[in-house]
Amino acid sequence: MRKTIVITLIFLQTIFLLAQEKSLTEYxxxxxxxxxxxxxxxxxxxxxxxxxxxxxxxxxxxxxxxxxxxxxxxxxxxxxxxxxxxxxxxxxxxxxxxxxxxxxxxxxxxxxxxxxxxxxxxxxxxxxxxxxxxxxxxxxxxxxxxxxxxxxxxxxxxxxxxxxxxxxxxxxxxxxxxxxxxxxxxxxxxxxxxxxxxxxxxxxxxxxxxxxxxxxxxxxxxxxxxxxxxxxxxxxxxxxxxxxxxxxxxxxxxxxxxxxxxxxxxxxxxxxxxxxxxxxxxxxxxxxxxxxxxxxxxxxxxxxxxxxxxxxxxRLLGKIQVEGGSEEDKTIFYTALYHTLIHPNTLNDGNGEYPSMAQRKTMKTDGTRYTTFSFWDTYRNLHSLMSLVYPEQQSNMVKSMLDIYKESGWLPKWELNATETTTMVGDPAGIVLTDTYLRGITDFDAELAYKAMLKSAETIENNPLRPGIEDYLSKGYLTTKTTNSGSVSTTQEYNITDYAIAQMAKELGKKDDFKRYSKRSVSYRKLFDPKLNLLRPKNDDGSWNEPFDPGFGNDFVKNLGFIEGNSWQYTFMVSHDAKQFIKMMGGGKAYVNQLNKVFEQDQFDMANEPDIAYPYLYNFVKGNEWRTQDKVKELVRKYFTNAPAGLPGNDDTGTMSAWLIYSMMGIYPVVPADPSYTLSTPFFDKITIQLNPKYYQAKTLVIEKNGEGKHIKNIKVGGKPHKGYFVDHSELTETGHLEIIMD
Amino acid sequence: MRKTIVITLIFLQTIFLLAQEKSLTEYxxxxxxxxxxxxxxxxxxxxxxxxxxxxxxxxxxxxxxxxxxxxxxxxxxxxxxxxxxxxxxxxxxxxxxxxxxxxxxxxxxxxxxxxxxxxxxxxxxxxxxxxxxxxxxxxxxxxxxxxxxxxxxxxxxxxxxxxxxxxxxxxxxxxxxxxxxxxxxxxxxxxxxxxxxxxxxxxxxxxxxxxxxxxxxxxxxxxxxxxxxxxxxxxxxxxxxxxxxxxxxxxxxxxxxxxxxxxxxxxxxxxxxxxxxxxxxxxxxxxxxxxxxxxxxxxxxxxxxxxxxxxxxxRLLGKIQVEGGSEEDKTIFYTALYHTLIHPNTLNDGNGEYPSMAQRKTMKTDGTRYTTFSFWDTYRNLHSLMSLVYPEQQSNMVKSMLDIYKESGWLPKWELNATETTTMVGDPAGIVLTDTYLRGITDFDAELAYKAMLKSAETIENNPLRPGIEDYLSKGYLTTKTTNSGSVSTTQEYNITDYAIAQMAKELGKKDDFKRYSKRSVSYRKLFDPKLNLLRPKNDDGSWNEPFDPGFGNDFVKNLGFIEGNSWQYTFMVSHDAKQFIKMMGGGKAYVNQLNKVFEQDQFDMANEPDIAYPYLYNFVKGNEWRTQDKVKELVRKYFTNAPAGLPGNDDTGTMSAWLIYSMMGIYPVVPADPSYTLSTPFFDKITIQLNPKYYQAKTLVIEKNGEGKHIKNIKVGGKPHKGYFVDHSELTETGHLEIIMD
Missing domain, CATH: 2.70.98.10 (Beta-galactosidase; Chain A, domain 5)
Known part of the structure; x- marks a missing residue:
């Protein structure tokens, strides 16, 4: 009798606690x-x-x-x-x-x-x-x-x-x-x-x-x-x-x-x-x-x-559960996750119909035709986050990209409601296709995707995705004659996509392509001025464009070399070639010094994409990982708050929010089209990500932070000690466990 | 054998002649x-x-x-x-x-x-x-x-x-x-x-x-x-x-x-x-x-x-066959008939659907819903011509008018594609309804038509068809205060409609209404200035508006008393009260003299409706019928030719053309809503109108002109001598024969 009463009390208490617990949408x-x-x-x-x-x-x-x-x-x-x-x-x-x-x-x-x-x-x-x-x-x-x-x-x-x-x-x-x-x-x-x-x-x-x-x-x-x-x-x-x-x-x-x-x-x-x-x-x-x-x-x-x-x-927010951390941190975290679930958004009707690209003929899909693909922004982090947490959605996004290719003859760049707005520069779709595929979301036509990627990488005439490609292929870069805006930035973007093509070629067993595109992917090096340790625009004859002010172009001022930015904000955007780039800079110390200058001289722009991975770049130089940990924490605290002004600028269809989610989870996909993460300090004690069994081996990915110190002491993956501050996506999704031990 | 050959030759000759004969559309x-x-x-x-x-x-x-x-x-x-x-x-x-x-x-x-x-x-x-x-x-x-x-x-x-x-x-x-x-x-x-x-x-x-x-x-x-x-x-x-x-x-x-x-x-x-x-x-x-x-x-x-x-x-042009007359005359005649068969035109779709007035809800008709009713123009002659030659069409036109009343609450004035444009002045629909009914086209809801006519004749507030009705009813006329444009003209138009209502009331056995509307129909008399023998505008206090220039208003100049015209062009537009009006003028001679002045002083406007019946008004004064004959002939020759400029001005949805057709046939419906014609000289030797047996007793109406003299000597209707220059529509359609014998 007494036992029953106790059990009933416990039961009632549980009900009470459950009733009290905030639902995630309340965050x-x-x-x-x-x-x-x-x-x-x-x-x-x-x-x-x-x-x-x-x-x-x-x-x-x-x-x-x-x-x-x-x-x-x-x-x-x-x-x-x-x-x-x-x-x-x-x-x-x-x-x-x-x-x-x-x-x-x-x-x-x-x-x-x-x-x-x-x-x-x-x-x-x-x-x-x-x-x-x-x-x-x-x-x-x-x-x-x-x-x-x-x-x-x-x-x-x-x-x-x-x-x-x-x-x-x-x-x-x-x-x-x-x-x-x-x-x-x-x-x-x-x-x-x-x-x-x-x-x-x-x-x-x-x-x-x-x-x-x-x-x-x-x-x-x-x-x-x-x-x-x-x-x-x-x-x-x-x-x-x-x-x-x-x-x-x-x-x-x-x-x-x-x-x-x-x-x-x-x-x-x-x-x-x-x-x-x-x-x-x-x-x-x-x-x-x-x-x-x-x-x-x-x-x-x-x-x-x-x-x-x-x-x-x-249900969707619940794919990531966090424990520990303040109510404010939970709020900015789940609000960011909500922001990443707004765009890309649904284009097709309930009956599957949607308009084809440009001509708007009526098409039909069995899945979801997504739209609002702002790839110049989102290739950097949002889609790899989707691949991890919502792979069934990311799969449909990739299929939508291929549908767009089939309808219009070109992959999307900045697609909106079945129109190609051609906003910004670069040819980012291939990065997303490769990144998704290499993360294990392979239920799409990879050969078609590859063909589509090659089309924009190879077409010389009337190429809407890669204007200036002729110079890019012959010289290795766009010049101040090729374009009056962003010759360096555009070269870098093409390089990253070529890097992605190379990785996809490798995966698909196309060895010659792998070699060729690997080579193409580092042509930005020709724009590196070792005297300045910066990238800078070149003229048609191969000479440096003069005068050159690496700070010019901040605050979105139009300039010859860089789009929506300046040399400081773009120079390090070559993480796919980090090892060689550090050498070119004169080694790790020089690289770190130069990177420090970006922050010290107030050149860093949290509100725009080219440099948002910068705080994670310290991880490339052993012994400087603490700088990443400190800088990420500083930036999160400075720019992301529970207030109307609590984003650094345009959310860019969830890109800024995806940066925050990753940063608060202690992982970041620092190299586009590379299925790995670099690590920093999680903002929560425990983060549990539900993994979709269709794509992943582990049921969940648990990220645990142990210890109260300021910097990371040890890292364990799948319960085993892990060397270095980079971890493969596959390791995490197979073992389901990442432990960050603070000093 | 010889006989056969002769017959064959005659037959071949006939075929040849038939083949040679121009079809009417070629005219x-x-x-x-x-x-x-x-x-x-x-x-x-x-x-x-x-x-x-x-x-x-x-x-x-x-x-x-x-x-x-x-x-x-x-x-x-x-x-x-x-x-x-x-x-x-x-x-x-x-x-x-x-x-x-x-x-x-x-x-x-x-x-x-x-x-x-x-x-x-x-x-x-x-x-x-x-x-x-x-x-x-x-x-x-x-x-x-x-x-x-x-x-x-x-x-x-x-x-x-x-x-x-x-x-x-x-x-x-x-x-x-x-x-x-x-x-x-x-x-x-x-x-x-x-x-x-x-x-x-x-x-x-x-x-x-x-x-x-x-x-x-x-x-x-x-x-x-x-x-x-x-x-x-x-x-x-x-x-x-x-x-x-x-x-x-x-x-x-x-x-x-x-x-x-x-x-x-x-x-x-x-x-x-x-x-x-x-x-x-x-x-x-x-x-x-x-x-x-x-x-x-x-x-x-x-x-x-x-x-x-x-x-x-x-088929439709062939409802009137003419013989004699020049090729040019046939051309202007059949072109005019073609013009009267353009508007009113079909509004409903093949499935019977058409939009309702103003709100454009989808309605359905079994017959034809006609549109483009320019009644201020067409009430004067076009619709009576339709009643005679195409009564099945006129019946549907009247039914369309009643549909418009049912949909909008008001009869049409200047209806166009299910909108009421309210162009021009007056309340002319009732004239058409009465005229049609009295000519024997009675297969429509006459009581409804009568009710509709009364509505605009009696409604004081928010009456879109008779603005100024309060003054019209209390004073007998609109004043220069009631309207800044056309107070006399509008009074005359309301009078004519009231005359039509009176005739309809008589036909439907509504004796009180007949008396009341007969009285209302002559209120224009108060605007008659016996000193000038002209109509002229009055002020709100009953005084004449000064200064008064009876010639002012020609050429469509806006003026207080008259719409699209002047006193000369409107004064005689009271044919429904011709007998009394002639008395008011001081008798037939004074009337003729005054009417002569209109032409002599170049005040007559062949291109606008108010005075187009003027040439026929001489027939009201015995012994002056030759003037009508001469004047009509003169006007036809002056204004109607086989050339682009061969109409006197706006055809007014067939009104000018209907004037020509009547004038060339030698008959004219000089009193609106009165089922009669006044006579002049036909332009052809013989005119044969096919009559619709559904509405008319005679199979055809034949108008014959005999003799070559300049003026009419005798008139026969149904083979019997006819007195005077007016003939009832019923007499013509019953006997089927009008003979004009020239002197």
Missing amino acids: VNPFIGTSNFGTTNPGAIAPRGMVSVTPFNTAGKVNGELEKDSRWLSTPYVAENTFLTGFSQVNLSGVGCPELGVILAMPTTGELETDYLKYGSTYSDEKAHPSYYSVELDKHNVRVEATATTRTGVSKYHFPAGQANVLINLGLGLTNEEGALVKIVSDTEIEGIRNVGTFCYYKPEESYPVYFVARFNKPAKRTGIWKRPRKYEGVEAQWMGYNGKERRYEGYRKEIIGDSIGTYFSYDFDEPTTVEMKIGVSYVSIENARENLERETSTASFDQIRKTNDQEWN | VNPFIGTSNFGTTNPGAIAPRGMVSVTPFNTAGKVNGELEKDSRWLSTPYVAENTFLTGFSQVNLSGVGCPELGVILAMPTTGELETDYLKYGSTYSDEKAHPSYYSVELDKHNVRVEATATTRTGVSKYHFPAGQANVLINLGLGLTNEEGALVKIVSDTEIEGIRNVGTFCYYKPEESYPVYFVARFNKPAKRTGIWKRPRKYEGVEAQWMGYNGKERRYEGYRKEIIGDSIGTYFSYDFDEPTTVEMKIGVSYVSIENARENLERETSTASFDQIRKTNDQEWN
Whole structure:
């Protein structure tokens, strides 16, 4: 009897503890990165969702210097701003170019007003979780709640009594593209199309449509469309009493087309009333948008949808469990992991259909066609993290890359919604393909991948991925004549890809290719000036370009040798050739001295990719590993915090976040396309990564930190002492255990 | 044997004569009215077709002062112009406001060029019949042929060897509306939407879409879409290398939306090759446009379609046969009849569907839903002509009017493609309803029609058809305070409609209404100034508006009293009260004298409706009928010729042409809503009108002119001597015979 009571007590205590324990999504703070140009947003989203319901507060001069049209601004939401003009349903997170941020839904009260400068509102009491966003709109006294499925945004508007309106503004948007079509299907449904595109203000010929269907749970009393036509000039203007003025089409049931149009659904409520609206989205057709909405939300309530979404986030975040460490550290860690699960995102509809590259013919996939591949950023760390933690996703990402190759004839570089934006330099896809393959994700057509890699590496004429390839092949590098921007950087990028091709050739038994590409991969050496111990641009005749200021190019100033950076920030970006490079520098000491200068002279840029592996480079010089451990810790503490400004800059579709995750786990993939990690100090006592048995031998990879000292004393892999600060991916995933023993 | 030979010879001779005889469509010259602001066009069209394939030559400064954007120009084609930029598929004929003239197809050769100023061409060797238009494009060395079904334009392009392109430009158009969507479905098919509307530069909130599907008989080698986006200004413009520049989307297969977009289908021909293109149109949906195309053209060849179309024109034109008269007279007569068979035109699709008024919900009809009801013009003669010659069409027109009432709550005034443009003044629908009913076309809901007529006659608040009705009812007239334009004209128009309501009330046995509306119908008398023997505007306090110049308002100058005219041109527009009006004038002699002054002082305007019945008014004063005969003959000879300038001005959707047809037949419906005609001299020896046995007793109405004298001596109806110069419609359609015996 007594025993039963004890057991019951223990059982109840366990229940109590379980109930008290925070779910992992509670450790996510979606406001991290919403300031300091992190360009993330706090909108409700499903993992890798096509849709997010994002507060849009970057329109309207009242927002001051962070107004979307007053500068280069690439996010729908900024923590500092105060004036909200709606909730955009398709958005990019952590990018450096304005795009999407369209299908803007907005609840308003009182007489209908369709000018966003007039219906926009200040707001308060924001709440954000991955699956949920909520806010009070001060002007309208409306509480907004939002959640989402993969392809459907779900909003709940708590209206007071009186006139209530739900606007969908298709004129406003973060994108610089214009043009929309809308049709009110019934008093509970709208369908429409919005043009988007010209990411980074180029490739206008690849602008494209996004389709949507919006459904309301309550029939509107009045429905209509508004349009603001452009203002005519000249002789005809005098006959146009309506010139440039807003038009309203109340009760209209056919298509309206225009650059500045929107719909309104209005109600007259006797008492406070809640309206739910779902917006299904597709990049294929209106029919698919409707099917996505029905397939994913069916008759589910807002709360059910939110719960399902939250469970999926918890399931994915739970692939990495951390123990020890502060609540703040857990927050920045899981928020970073959440950021890596936003992009690449889903492009295909629920029925598998998606648009082909550029021409947008309708294709079909059995798996997931991913999009938003910002490879110049993500090849450095994000994809190897995906290979480790979410290999089933990474497999589909690689297959999507090959689909893109099959459709367009070229691998992607910066692919967005089936357009190739050709943003940044280099030819990074091959690095990701090789890296993934060598990490054991081999369930894709490796020969096709290899063929695709060779195409951009070998094609001389009309090569969209490797401009300047002729000079690159004949001279070994691009010159200041080849390009007026980034001749050294681009040479380095091509080298790294050639290194990846060499590794893949080796793996596939193509010995001649291995040799040839290994040689090509180190041609950057010709740009090394031993007098300066730096890389610097050369002219067409082989002479150094003069004058040369290795500090010039910081802060994104355009320069001949380097893209988004300077010589200091690029010189060490040759980790695939580290051994020889250290020799060229004059040995380990000279290398460390030179690397120290980068930090000491404030040339290091945590906010941009070329130098983000720098803190790990000390590990290449024996006896200097403590510098890596100290520097990584310092940088994490300096740049990553639980605050809106808690990212160093653009998250770059999760690249900065992936850097943080690795850095906090004590491992980093310092050599692209090399299936290994270099080591530093974990921020947690124990980290357990669930490994997918389809790809990996061990069920989990456990990283343990033991001891309280400042620096690493010993390392064990699979329980055995490990020599050096580099460890193979295969060793970790086979043994499942890494122990870091502090001194 | 000999007899047989004779018979055979006679038979052969008859065959020969029949073969020689011109078909009636050969008497139609579609170029009549294409100059002098007739605003007709020579495009290929089926009777009352939704579609016409019309040469478009009003764009481009090279066309000089008849360029569409340099002035108020309301036609896609002008005889004087020389620069052709395509073939528009939906067009209006004989209207005074720019609208439609869109879906511009253009064959070009050589390298693709999408700027119409560059691909436009001079042209030569035009041929036009109702069913057919053909032209040589000089620049491209392409022969174009066009024909049409009711809802499908069919074009044939004879290309030389080399690169050939077929453009569909959705940016260019006669309409002032913008906005289009297009999608290339395959290498032989395009679908799209074009915004149109704002006829006469108003009612922007009723702009609407026209849908189309284009099909080619040969797969294109290359297909694509071009877009010219608007030019950005401000800080963002500096990042847009593409700002305002043309974009091309080659091979693209999704929707493109924009104000200035178009498609190209390109071929590389080894030898001269013909391409046929069909464009199906609908005002309901793309699906219906496709169905219309398939239903109406199926597998028929260009020549078969043309032949069917020509047969239908001949069938309808053949409802009136004329004998005697010159070839020129036959030409202007049948061309006029052809003009009356263009508008009103078909709105519904082949499956019966059409858009409802304003809201554009999809409706369905068993008959024909007609559109383009320019009633201020057509109530005066066109609809009574239709009642006589094409009563089955007029019946459907009246039913369409009632459908419009049911959908919108109001009868139409100037209805266009299910929008109410509210062009001009007055409330003319009731006149047409009554006139039709009293002429024996009674197979519509007369009580509903009557109810509809009363609604606009009685509604005080928010009455879109009778603005100023409060003053009209209380004072008997509109004042210079009620409106700043046309207070007298509008009073007269309301009077005529009230007269029509009175006649309908009488017919339906509503005696009180008859009395009341009879009284209302003559309230214009209060605006008669016996000192001047003219109508003139009054102020709100009942005083005459000063100063008063009865000649002011000529040439469409805006003035207080009269719309599109002056006191001279309106004063006599009271034929429904002619007897009393003559008394008011001081008797027949004074009336004739005053009427003479209109002509003598060059105040008569043949080109506008208010005074077009004036030449017939002499018949109201016994002994002056010769003046009508002379004046009508003089006007026909002066204003109507077999030449582009052969109409006096805007054809006004067939009103001028109907005037000519009546005038050449020797009868005219001088009192609106009164089922009678007044008589003058026929221009032919014998006119035979086929009467529809469903509505009329006699099989034909034969009008014979006998004798060669200058003036009418005797008149016989049904073979019996007839007294006076007025004859009832019923007498003519019962006896089937009118004989005019000249002195």
